[in-house]
Amino acid sequence: MDLKSQIILDKLPRHIAIIMDGNGRWAKQHGKPRVFGHRNGVKAVRETTEAAAELGIKYLTLYAFSTENWKRPKMEVNALMTLLVETIKNEIETLNKNDIRLHAIGDIAKLPKKSYIALQQGIEITKNNQRMTLILALNYSAKWEILEATRQLALQAKSGLLQPEAIDEDVFAGALSTKGIPDPELLIRTSGESRISNFLLWQIAYSELYFTPTLWPDFRKDHLYQAIIDFQHRERRFGKISEQLV
Numbered sequence: 001m002d003l004k005s006q007i008i009l010d011k012l013p014r015h016i017a018i019i020m021d022g023n024g025r026w027a028k029q030h031g032k033p034r035v036f037g038h039r040n041g042v043k044a045v046r047e048t049t050e051a052a053a054e055l056g057i058k059y060l061t062l063y064a065f066s067t068e069n070w071k072r073p074k075m076e077v078n079a080l081m082t083l084l085v086e087t088i089k090n091e092i093e094t095l096n097k098n099d100i101r102l103h104a105i106g107d108i109a110k111l112p113k114k115s116y117i118a119l120q121q122g123i124e125i126t127k128n129n130q131r132m133t134l135i136l137a138l139n140y141s142a143k144w145e146i147l148e149a150t151r152q153l154a155l156q157a158k159s160g161l162l163q164p165e166a167i168d169e170d171v172f173a174g175a176l177s178t179k180g181i182p183d184p185e186l187l188i189r190t191s192g193e194s195r196i197s198n199f200l201l202w203q204i205a206y207s208e209l210y211f212t213p214t215l216w217p218d219f220r221k222d223h224l225y226q227a228i229i230d231f232q233h234r235e236r237r238f239g240k241i242s243e244q245l246v
């Protein structure tokens with residue numbers, strides 16, 4: 001039986017988040033510069049987005065650039081920013097055709113102007129699409145996001161608009177950049193690293209984590225199906241015991 005038909009369609013995660021890792025090592029394996037790996041990662045983005053939308057996943061978040069990634073060699077950072085512009089421009093028509101809305105989380109105003117503009121255009125052009133939301137995490141880090149939310153709430157409290165006692169999980173979640181987006185049920189990281197690297201710390205409090213040795217440029221639809229099948233075989237207890245689950 002093929003992998004796709006093993007997926008239970010009424011038990012799909014609503015939101016899948018992916019730490020796309022391993023482009024550099026993939027390039028090295030092919031005897032090419034790191035940027036070659038990033039370029040080949042675009043195909044994996046396309047395939048994963050298409051597979052998720054076809055299945056009926058409602059939100060797909062892709063970690064594309066962390067706040068820490070600015071520390072990389074300037075040439076690589078520039079290449080990534082250029083690739084972002086190119087990819088958005090090339091893919092926008094397909095996103096529209098497939099009824100996919102583009103969204104971004106992270107400190108995107110600090111991206112180079114060209115990247116920022118391309119991103120905003122992509123978001124604007126696809127804003128009415130309904131089938132799935134594709135969220136790019138760009139210049140994103142979870143600690144940055146949590147600090148921003150805290151500052152925002154502190155300001156509201158200071159001005160008397162918010163009572164400190166009123167700050168509960170919902171209020172806090174509403175101050176994060178993922179406001180309105182359900183938490184990911186499934187988090188995938190490629191390339192064999194078993195860490196979170198400052199991604200969605202609040203939102204993954206109860207996510208199922210799936211680590212695969214596959215390098216991102218090799219990631220295809222079947223890899224996504226495999227991760228979803230694995231997810232569907234897990235028992236999510238949320239603190240309860242098995243017998244309490246229906």
Ligand code: IPE
Binds near residue numbers: 069
């Ligand atoms: C992920 O691949 C892409 C980004 C972080 C932008 P890497 O570039 O981190 O690849 P490795 O981990 O060095 O192999």
Ligand code: IPE
Binds near residue numbers: 022064065066069
């Ligand atoms: C995490 O990958 C960030 C993205 C995938 C965008 P990194 O390759 O930057 O993570 P570390 O530095 O190995 O933890």
Ligand code: MG
Binds near residue numbers: 021022023
């Ligand atoms: Mg990496």
